[in-house]
Amino acid sequence: xxxxxxxxxxxxxxxxxxxxxxxxxxxxxxxxxxxxxxxxxxxxxxxxxxxxxxxxxxxxxxxxxxxxxxxxxxxxxxxxxxxxxxxxxxxxxxxxxxxxxxxxxxxxxxxxxxxxxxxxxxxxxxxxxxxxxxxxxxxxxxxxxxxxxxxxxxxxxxxxxxxxxxxxxxxxxxxxxxxxxxxxxxxxxxxxxxxxxxxxxxxxxxxxxxxxxxxxxxxxxxxxxxxxxxxxxxxxxxxxxxxxxxxxxxxxxxxxxxxxxxxxxxxxxxxxxxxxxxxxxxxxxxxxxxxxxxxxxxxxxxxxxxxxxxxxxxxxxxxxxxxxxxxxxxxxxxxxxxxxxxxxxxxxxxxxxxxxxxxxxxxxxxxxxxxxxxxxxxxxxxxxxxxxxxxxxxxxxxxxxxxxxxxx
Amino acid sequence: xxxxxxxxxxxxxxxxxxxxxxxxxxxxxxxxxxxxxxxxxxxxxxxxxxxxxxxxxxxxxxxxxxxxxxxxxxxxxxxxxxxxxxxxxxxxxxxxxxxxxxxxxxxxxxxxxxxxxxxxxxxxxxxxxxxxxxxxxxxxxxxxxxxxxxxxxxxxxxxxxxxxxxxxxxxxxxxxxxxxxxxxxxxxxxxxxxxxxxxxxxxxxxxxxxxxxxxxxxxxxxxxxxxxxxxxxxxxxxxxxxxxxxxxxxxxxxxxxxxxxxxxxxxxxxxxxxxxxxxxxxxxxxxxxxxxxxxxxxxxxxxxxxxxxxxxxxxxxxxxxxxxxxxxxxxxxxxxxxxxxxxxxxxxxxxxxxxxxxxxxxxxxxxxxxxxxxxxxxxxxxxxxxxxxxxxxxxxxxxxxxxxxxxx
Numbered sequence: 001x002x003x004x005x006x007x008x009x010x011x012x013x014x015x016x017x018x019x020x021x022x023x024x025x026x027x028x029x030x031x032x033x034x035x036x037x038x039x040x041x042x043x044x045x046x047x048x049x050x051x052x053x054x055x056x057x058x059x060x061x062x063x064x065x066x067x068x069x070x071x072x073x074x075x076x077x078x079x080x081x082x083x084x085x086x087x088x089x090x091x092x093x094x095x096x097x098x099x100x101x102x103x104x105x106x107x108x109x110x111x112x113x114x115x116x117x118x119x120x121x122x123x124x125x126x127x128x129x130x131x132x133x134x135x136x137x138x139x140x141x142x143x144x145x146x147x148x149x150x151x152x153x154x155x156x157x158x159x160x161x162x163x164x165x166x167x168x169x170x171x172x173x174x175x176x177x178x179x180x181x182x183x184x185x186x187x188x189x190x191x192x193x194x195x196x197x198x199x200x201x202x203x204x205x206x207x208x209x210x211x212x213x214x215x216x217x218x219x220x221x222x223x224x225x226x227x228x229x230x231x232x233x234x235x236x237x238x239x240x241x242x243x244x245x246x247x248x249x250x251x252x253x254x255x256x257x258x259x260x261x262x263x264x265x266x267x268x269x270x271x272x273x274x275x276x277x278x279x280x281x282x283x284x285x286x287x288x289x290x291x292x293x294x295x296x297x298x299x300x301x302x303x304x305x306x307x308x309x310x311x312x313x314x315x316x317x318x319x320x321x322x323x324x325x326x327x328x329x330x331x332x333x334x335x336x337x338x339x340x341x342x343x344x345x346x347x348x349x350x351x352x353x354x355x356x357x358x359x360x361x362x363x364x365x366x367x368x369x370x371x372x373x374x375x376x377x378x379x380x381x382x383x384x385x386x387x388x389x390x391x392x393x394x395x396x397x398x399x400x401x402x403x404x405x406x407x408x
Numbered sequence: 409x410x411x412x413x414x415x416x417x418x419x420x421x422x423x424x425x426x427x428x429x430x431x432x433x434x435x436x437x438x439x440x441x442x443x444x445x446x447x448x449x450x451x452x453x454x455x456x457x458x459x460x461x462x463x464x465x466x467x468x469x470x471x472x473x474x475x476x477x478x479x480x481x482x483x484x485x486x487x488x489x490x491x492x493x494x495x496x497x498x499x500x501x502x503x504x505x506x507x508x509x510x511x512x513x514x515x516x517x518x519x520x521x522x523x524x525x526x527x528x529x530x531x532x533x534x535x536x537x538x539x540x541x542x543x544x545x546x547x548x549x550x551x552x553x554x555x556x557x558x559x560x561x562x563x564x565x566x567x568x569x570x571x572x573x574x575x576x577x578x579x580x581x582x583x584x585x586x587x588x589x590x591x592x593x594x595x596x597x598x599x600x601x602x603x604x605x606x607x608x609x610x611x612x613x614x615x616x617x618x619x620x621x622x623x624x625x626x627x628x629x630x631x632x633x634x635x636x637x638x639x640x641x642x643x644x645x646x647x648x649x650x651x652x653x654x655x656x657x658x659x660x661x662x663x664x665x666x667x668x669x670x671x672x673x674x675x676x677x678x679x680x681x682x683x684x685x686x687x688x689x690x691x692x693x694x695x696x697x698x699x700x701x702x703x704x705x706x707x708x709x710x711x712x713x714x715x716x717x718x719x720x721x722x723x724x725x726x727x728x729x730x731x732x733x734x735x736x737x738x739x740x741x742x743x744x745x746x747x748x749x750x751x752x753x754x755x756x757x758x759x760x761x762x763x764x765x766x767x768x769x770x771x772x773x774x775x776x777x778x779x780x781x782x783x784x785x786x787x788x789x790x791x792x793x794x795x796x797x798x799x800x801x802x803x804x805x806x807x808x809x810x811x812x813x814x815x816x
Binding site: 083098099143145 | 461465484553
């Protein structure tokens with residue numbers, strides 16, 4: 001008998017019929033002898049609708065009030081799911097973040113979980129009650145409701161799993177697992193039965209929508225086993241856990257990509273210390289996330305500095321960069337918001353050379369121009385024109401033989 | 409500078425435009441130099457929609473989960489109203505029942521307010537922040553969210569007003585005050601500038617929809633001044649306060665009525681102690697509210713026992729009564745669910761005889777059959793056929809000269 005934390009996303013509880021289906025799935029797991037605690041997102045597009053409503057009231061809503069508003073979405077879905085379980089004769093009890101509490105820091109909209117008070121949950125689990133907990137929300141020390149950022153429900157689930165010392169944390173959504181790349185783009189994409197935290201981190205950080213970076217980081221830090229599953233169909237999903245050193249890691253596990261990129265390049269900067277800092281400081285002060293950073297020195301006196309940001313932040317970022325570059329005569333700022341990023345990820349890269357060679361060879365054959373490249377131990381990221389993205393992913397998926405991956 | 413608690417009902421905050429209008433109304437009150445705390449209901453028909461949703465999930469939803477679900481309605485409207493006030497440059501802060509807290513008993517769906525922790529509100533008022541508090545909800549000692557019954561937001565407002573020692577508690581809705589009778593039925597109906605708690609209690613208890621009985625009782629107990637106002641148009645509304653003994657009370661203040669009545673009569677009961685108890689016990693055990701109770705003894709051996717219930721409870725109530733009456737041979741149970749009640753209310757009745765005579769004379773002239781009569785010190789209630797109700801109210805409104813009431 002194991003203790004399993006299940007997290008159901010918004011699509012999984014998007015209608016009354018879906019809520020009943022989820023209740024039956026939970027009941028089945030309990031029938032198999034497991035103890036289950038559940039984390040739920042807001043139903044369907046509830047959060048988006050609440051955000052819209054807030055913006056109708058006020059163009060720049062107060063962040064504290066925004067959090068108080070958004071937190072209601074998960075309160076609705078937890079109460080309804082508890083009702084649905086009780087209808088099946090299963091004792092269940094809903095909890096919001098103030099009731100446990102789930103203590104967080106005070107930054108509205110992007111609070112961090114500090115502590116989960118699990119006593120009520122433990123009592124419930126001991127007495128056969130299924131606790132249903134609101135995802136995405138927390139409670140600051142001053143009593144304010146907080147939210148922990150979009151997709152935060154995954155993180156809530158891992159935090160609960162860690163607090164309850166669960167055997168596994170299952171993330172249920174409308175995808176059946178982690179794939180070698182997005183099956184909507186490459187039909188030959190295969191589900192990965194198992195993947196390491198590191199690989200998942202790289203995939204999540206590179207635009208895979210399956211899991212949020214933060215939730216994977218959290219799970220990796222505590223060694224909590226994660227399993228990505230579909231709530232719509234049966235299947236083993238993908239297990240995310242420590243790398244199994246006894247098994248040789250595949251060279252490349254998957255290809256992630258992200259269309260919402262924009263790149264900014266500052267050419268002709270003087271080549272001296274502090275240049276990168278001078279360029280990035282105004283960007284980070286404006287709370288704009290920077291993704292890739294590439295520096296090149298064409299000669300001993302000059303440096304070219306490039307970085308990528310989310311497309312939504314492009315106009316603000318290039319404006320700030322122009323101001324910053326103004327201090328350096330001869331520096332020229334250019335940008336492109338029609339770029340996309342792809343990343344080839346695999347633990348096996350560590351010991352297998354030639355991954356980069358295959359990448360450049362494949363893209364060359366396809367006549368796809370590579371704009372920026374950055375590498376980590378188990379990942380190579382490449383920036384290409386947005387129009388070339390799909391062709392690049394398909395070609396690389398085939399070049400690395402990902403369509404032949406075993407999928408037990 | 410006075411301290412005013414304002415409560416806005418669901419219609420008053422039923423849309424984004426209405427929320428802005430309410431924010432401006434609050435800002436205006438603050439500009440006049442008053443300190444203001446606000447209680448808000450859920451937007452429009454939100455509560456009804458949540459109830460429907462719950463019933464879609466489960467025919468008999470768990471009461472604890474129902475309360476957790478319904479409490480979200482007021483959380484949404486408080487957050488939005490706080491945003492709207494901040495947009496006007498007014499510091500404002502939303503509070504739900506767990507945040508103050510508003511401590512209640514544990515009965516889900518009909519909890520009673522035990523204590524309002526007003527410290528946060530006092531801090532806000534001191535520093536010029538408008539606190540916006542969720543009506544209708546509370547928090548039980550075990551941390552469960554509770555609701556305090558339909559229309560409970562009025563009661564929340566009075567509880568806050570008492571806790572903060574406010575000068576006045578204003579109930580804003582879509583009606584401009586308390587009228588001599590429903591203006592939708594009798595266009596000549598006049599707004600009453602002032603009315604005593606006692607009269608308001610009788611009106612509220614007799615079907616006037618303006619204020620809930622419980623909220624008036626609460627205000628009367630603490631001598632908290634209540635004012636009924638429209639949130640849609642300016643006007644002084646109706647002040648509900650202690651009777652002014654220096655002014656002669658009007659004979660009749662108003663006529664309330666209620667269509668949703670059903671009557672049950674048990675004839676031929678033995679005339680001995682405990683009969684009324686024997687009949688009412690199963691009804692109260694089934695949590696059915698009984699309104700009028702009339703006992704008559706046609707001869708020394710027999711008693712006729714009649715009572716009225718809400719029309720929704722009729723079939724259950726008559727069934728229970730039949731079972732109870734079964735113990736008494738010769739007893740016969742009859743019922744009618746097409747009846748309506750009207751009540752003539754006025755503090756002046758105490759000293760002015762003839763109110764009842766006018767009532768019976770008027771109804772006789774109109775050939776309206778009187779089915780049940782019950783009287784209190786300042787009220788006469790009469791049960792008539794539903795089809796006769798409107799004619800009865802119009803005739804009595806004229807007979808008591810209510811259309812000539814001064815309305816300053």
